Amino acid sequence: MKPKIAFFDFASCEGCQLQVANLEESVIDVAEVVDVVEFREVMTNKAESYDIAFIEGSITRPIDEKRLKAIRKKTKTLVALGTCAHLGGVQRLSNQWSAKENLKEVYPDAKEKDINKNEFFEKPHHKAVDEVVKVDYVIPGCPIDRTEFIKVLVALIHGKKPPIPDYPVCVECKKKENICLFTIGKFCMGPIARAGCGAICPSHGSECEACRGYISHPHERAQIDVLEDCGLSADEIMHRKTMFTYKYVEKEKEESK
Amino acid sequence: MKVISKQDFNDFITTLINDGSLDVHGVKAKDEKFVFGELESSDDLRLDYDTTILPPKKYFMPQYETLMKCSLKSPFDIKEKKPQKPLVLIGVHPYDIIAINQMDAYYCNDDVSKSYLDRRKNTILIGSDVLNIHDKAFFGSMNTGQVENGYDLFLTDLDDKVVIEIKSKKGEDLLNKAAMVREASDVEKQKVTAIRTAAQGRAKRGMKIEPKQWYSLLDQNYTSKVWKDQSDKCLACGTCTLVCPTCFCYDVNDEIDLKGNSKRVRTWDGCLLRQFSEVAGGEVFREDIKDRYRHRFFRKGKYLPDRLGFTACVGCGRCSTQCIPDIADPVKVMNLVFDNSETFIQDEDKQPKSISLDAIEIDEDEATPLHHPFPATITKIEDLTEREKLFEIELDSGEKLGHEPGQFVEVSIMGVGEAPISIASPPKRKRFDLVIRNVGEVTNKLHEMKKGDKVGIRGPFGTGFDVDQYKGRDLLFIAAGLGLPPLRSLIAHVLDKDNRKDYGKVTILHGCKEPCEVLFDSEIGKWQEIENVNVLRTVDRCPEGECWDGDIGLITKLIPKSNFDQKNTFCMIIGPPVVYPFCIQILLDLSVPEERIIVSLERRMKCGVGKCGHCQINNLYVCKDGPVFNYKDIKDLPEAFE
Ligand code: SF4
Ligand code: SF4
Ligand code: SF4
Ligand code: FES
Numbered sequence: 001m002k003p004k005i006a007f008f009d010f011a012s013c014e015g016c017q018l019q020v021a022n023l024e025e026s027v028i029d030v031a032e033v034v035d036v037v038e039f040r041e042v043m044t045n046k047a048e049s050y051d052i053a054f055i056e057g058s059i060t061r062p063i064d065e066k067r068l069k070a071i072r073k074k075t076k077t078l079v080a081l082g083t084c085a086h087l088g089g090v091q092r093l094s095n096q097w098s099a100k101e102n103l104k105e106v107y108p109d110a111k112e113k114d115i116n117k118n119e120f121f122e123k124p125h126h127k128a129v130d131e132v133v134k135v136d137y138v139i140p141g142c143p144i145d146r147t148e149f150i151k152v153l154v155a156l157i158h159g160k161k162p163p164i165p166d167y168p169v170c171v172e173c174k175k176k177e178n179i180c181l182f183t184i185g186k187f188c189m190g191p192i193a194r195a196g197c198g199a200i201c202p203s204h205g206s207e208c209e210a211c212r213g214y215i216s217h218p219h220e221r222a223q224i225d226v227l228e229d230c231g232l233s234a235d236e237i238m239h240r241k242t243m244f245t246y247k248y249v250e251k252e253k254e255e256s257k
Numbered sequence: 258m259k260v261i262s263k264q265d266f267n268d269f270i271t272t273l274i275n276d277g278s279l280d281v282h283g284v285k286a287k288d289e290k291f292v293f294g295e296l297e298s299s300d301d302l303r304l305d306y307d308t309t310i311l312p313p314k315k316y317f318m319p320q321y322e323t324l325m326k327c328s329l330k331s332p333f334d335i336k337e338k339k340p341q342k343p344l345v346l347i348g349v350h351p352y353d354i355i356a357i358n359q360m361d362a363y364y365c366n367d368d369v370s371k372s373y374l375d376r377r378k379n380t381i382l383i384g385s386d387v388l389n390i391h392d393k394a395f396f397g398s399m400n401t402g403q404v405e406n407g408y409d410l411f412l413t414d415l416d417d418k419v420v421i422e423i424k425s426k427k428g429e430d431l432l433n434k435a436a437m438v439r440e441a442s443d444v445e446k447q448k449v450t451a452i453r454t455a456a457q458g459r460a461k462r463g464m465k466i467e468p469k470q471w472y473s474l475l476d477q478n479y480t481s482k483v484w485k486d487q488s489d490k491c492l493a494c495g496t497c498t499l500v501c502p503t504c505f506c507y508d509v510n511d512e513i514d515l516k517g518n519s520k521r522v523r524t525w526d527g528c529l530l531r532q533f534s535e536v537a538g539g540e541v542f543r544e545d546i547k548d549r550y551r552h553r554f555f556r557k558g559k560y561l562p563d564r565l566g567f568t569a570c571v572g573c574g575r576c577s578t579q580c581i582p583d584i585a586d587p588v589k590v591m592n593l594v595f596d597n598s599e600t601f602i603q604d605e606d607k608q609p610k611s612i613s614l615d616a617i618e619i620d621e622d623e624a625t626p627l628h629h630p631f632p633a634t635i636t637k638i639e640d641l642t643e644r645e646k647l648f649e650i651e652l653d654s655g656e657k658l659g660h661e662p663g664q665f666v667e668v669s670i671m672g673v674g675e676a677p678i679s680i681a682s683p684p685k686r687k688r689f690d691l692v693i694r695n696v697g698e699v700t701n702k703l704h705e706m707k708k709g710d711k712v713g714i715r716g717p718f719g720t721g722f723d724v725d726q727y728k729g730r731d732l733l734f735i736a737a738g739l740g741l742p743p744l745r746s747l748i749a750h751v752l753d754k755d756n757r758k759d760y761g762k763v764t765i766l767h768g769c770k771e772p773c774e775v776l777f778d779s780e781i782g783k784w785q786e787i788e789n790v791n792v793l794r795t796v797d798r799c800p801e802g803e804c805w806d807g808d809i810g811l812i813t814k815l816i817p818k819s820n821f822d823q824k825n826t827f828c829m830i831i832g833p834p835v836v837y838p839f840c841i842q843i844l845l846d847l848s849v850p851e852e853r854i855i856v857s858l859e860r861r862m863k864c865g866v867g868k869c870g871h872c873q874i875n876n877l878y879v880c881k882d883g884p885v886f887n888y889k890d891i892k893d894l895p896e897a898f899e
Contacts (some may be wrong), residue, residue, distance in 0.1 A: 191492035
């Protein structure tokens with residue numbers, strides 16, 4: 001029996017599912033080893049239960065939580081797919097402000113009464129999947145890396161722990177013999193960001209913004225010292241700490257309370 | 258020495274590139290920096306470079322190297338690598354050649370790595386003098402600006418012409434492909450000497466100590482405040498080890514693809530990374546960044562000199578350039594340690610023997626693929642407790658494993674990986690026993706296996722118990738929890754009727770958490786019946802409804818009760834890390850001499866042959882020097898009983 005896998009999307013751009021839908025030549029090999037039983041992007045089927053459910057998107061409204069909990073009950077293994085599911089995504093930044101403030105920002109012309117009426121606007125608060133249900137594994141990244149998706153899938157089929165690295169992006173960056181961005185006046189979160197992307201951003205001259213989250217034991221204080229020594233302002237540092245990883249900042253705030 | 262005009266030199270390089278039978282790599286530009294890479298034309302070659310981002314070690318120990326391949330359907334049908342074209346590597350600076358010589362000594366010492374030796378022998382190495390000195394380089398301070406051996410040809414670029422020294426037959430044959438080569442004149446030779454002396458004299462950067470003094474300085478400053486002060490700024494990013502030409506540690510993992518093919522892959526690893534010292538149970542033996550940071554310097558300045566006789570830094574300055582908080586620079590750090598060292602005495606006995614190495618002369622037959630397992634069959638499986646199973650294993654070759662009590666093997670399941678497991682049976686039997694708790698990927702898989710299934714075995718590895726040394730003595734065994742299986746290999750040996758007369762009174766203390774965790778219950782019962790054998794057992798607690806006729810309390814309490822003869826007994830302790838300090842202290846308090854206390858330690862053992870670096874306790878390799886140690890030899894090692 002091939003394992004049954006399913007994909008579900010919550011608040012997201014669907015870019016991660018798109019990565020899966022675009023697996024190209026590997027698609028046939030994937031179909032050889034698993035049965036895709038639900039995948040809204042490419043089919044309309046529904047199933048009663050799953051071996052592996054991949055969840056994309058952040059969890060925003062009470063009705064999303066309900067839906068997610070129902071999926072959890074129907075699946076043996078649950079995998080958070082991409083940064084939105086893993087950490088809450090860039091949209092999590094909006095948790096800093098009230099629902100009203102956010103709406104004003106996005107729809108400056110909307111009328112107060114329309115805002116109050118619309119159920120989609122009821123107090124959105126972005127959560128990562130693991131803040132609502134138990135997550136077995138995470139495929140991090142914005143978007144996810146196709147090769148890594150395959151690696152995780154294969155590992156799960158063979159009963160192995162998915163090989164998500166717990167070392168920093170610098171390791172992959174160094175192995176590729178890139179010129180470190182710090183040496184050319186740029187800044188980078190690579191020293192504490194989780195590898196697995198093949199250091200794709202620094203390899204193309206772009207600063208790493210830790211879309212895959214941090215490693216399990218980041219020496220964050222040292223990273224901030226480095227950024228300060230490079231002359232970054234507190235705001236600029238905060239920007240780098242929150243782009244994809246506002247979850248950690250929220251946690252810090254909670255702990256300091 | 259020969260001389261060739263620049264034009265003819267360029268033609269020579271072009272000839273090499275066009276010769277389809279060679280891979281031609283050399284130094285070339287990457288934006289504002291330099292790297293070693295494939296040369297597409299002679300114009301690519303930049304002998305005026307200062308330093309490359311990564312050292313040439315990537316050619317001999319690639320960042321990512323497939324060690325073997327197989328299909329999961331026939332895991333022991335291992336596909337050998339196809340031989341590659343010979344590599345011509347052009348433009349290696351003297352300090353990097355010395356680093357390669359050190360790497361030769363490291364990988365071709367004791368267990369010779371076949372994949373390393375193959376790559377090394379397949380390379381024609383062409384050195385080059387340093388024409389432009391990188392502002393962070395300090396090879397002048399490390400005496401590595403000139404090199405005596407380890408290369409085939411050596412170039413000195415004199416603008417309109419190139420001086421070439423021929424060092425080997427391989428080099429000579431290659432140079433024969435060049436058209437116009439003549440003897441160098443005295444003036445040209447003098448120019449070469451002048452360039453070398455100048456480079457050596459300039460690249461110093463104010464290092465206050467000599468390379469041979471690193472040893473004593475570090476030896477006297479393990480607790481220097483410098484380690485903590487500096488490591489507070491450390492990102493634990495691993496850069497300083499990855500870019501270093503003399504950092505050789507690696508990791509090995511299995512990968513599976515969609516089609517069910519498996520690869521065993523070796524990748525660079527570094528001791529600054531947290532998981533470097535993490536064992537399957539989750540323990541991290543160098544959790545504190547300070548310990549990792551210090552380990553790097555000690556490995557370079559003390560541990561490798563101890564083992565192989567050279568200071569493992571060649572002054573290339575790569576770490577000094579690429580560490581973002583700038584705390585990895587040996588000049589800065591060794592000077593800081595020196596300045597903070599109240600007294601510094603150069604101990605003449607404690608220094609590297611030499612830092613120039615002889616070219617390797619190794620017989621290819623001595624080299625083995627260090628990571629290839631041998632097929633073996635599970636002949637019996639017995640459930641011992643809820644978490645532990647006993648596996649009896651026989652090598653498919655029909656041979657005996659040939660182990661000493663206390664040694665270990667690497668058990669391998671293709672596609673999943675390897676796990677180090679102590680051998681739990683005495684050497685006499687043809688088959689051997691492994692007691693396995695399901696705590697990691699490999700061990701979980703093993704628990705799913707059945708009688709008749711195949712596993713891979715490498716080993717036996719390490720230093721076991723010295724059974725001859727204990728002859729004529731009494732023996733006290735202290736086995737806590739999973740410490741019993743490895744001790745069983747010795748206990749069963751000692752209690753074997755053929756050997757029993759060689760040893761005196763045997764006392765066995767066994768402790769575990771609860772009665773349900775007791776291993777080898779009936780076997781212990783049999784031991785008890787043997788003459789002059791005394792067994793005492795304890796559990797930490799006995800939950801209601803379970804029966805237990807031994808003591809209740811910690812194993813340490815059994816020691817004073819056991820009535821052994823302190824003057825004539827060897828005491829063996831194996832258990833989880835917490836038990837060692839307590840048990841050892843009690844034994845010392847009872848005036849057992851240090852050298853009669855024997856322990857076996859657990860660390861992350863990946864290669865088993867002293868190469869991957871994961872198992873190190875200060876200067877010792879648990880996989881080679883241990884796992885069985887005499888307490889006297891390790892009591893002063895700070896990393897032994899943390
Ligand atoms: S560019 Fe970024 S990821 Fe690459 S080495 Fe520098 S800090 Fe690390
Ligand atoms: S010393 Fe520097 S390069 Fe090395 S791990 Fe620490 S921060 Fe990274
Ligand atoms: S420690 Fe630094 S300077 Fe010394 S060899 Fe390694 S990278 Fe070069
Ligand atoms: S050095 Fe690799 S296990 Fe000891």
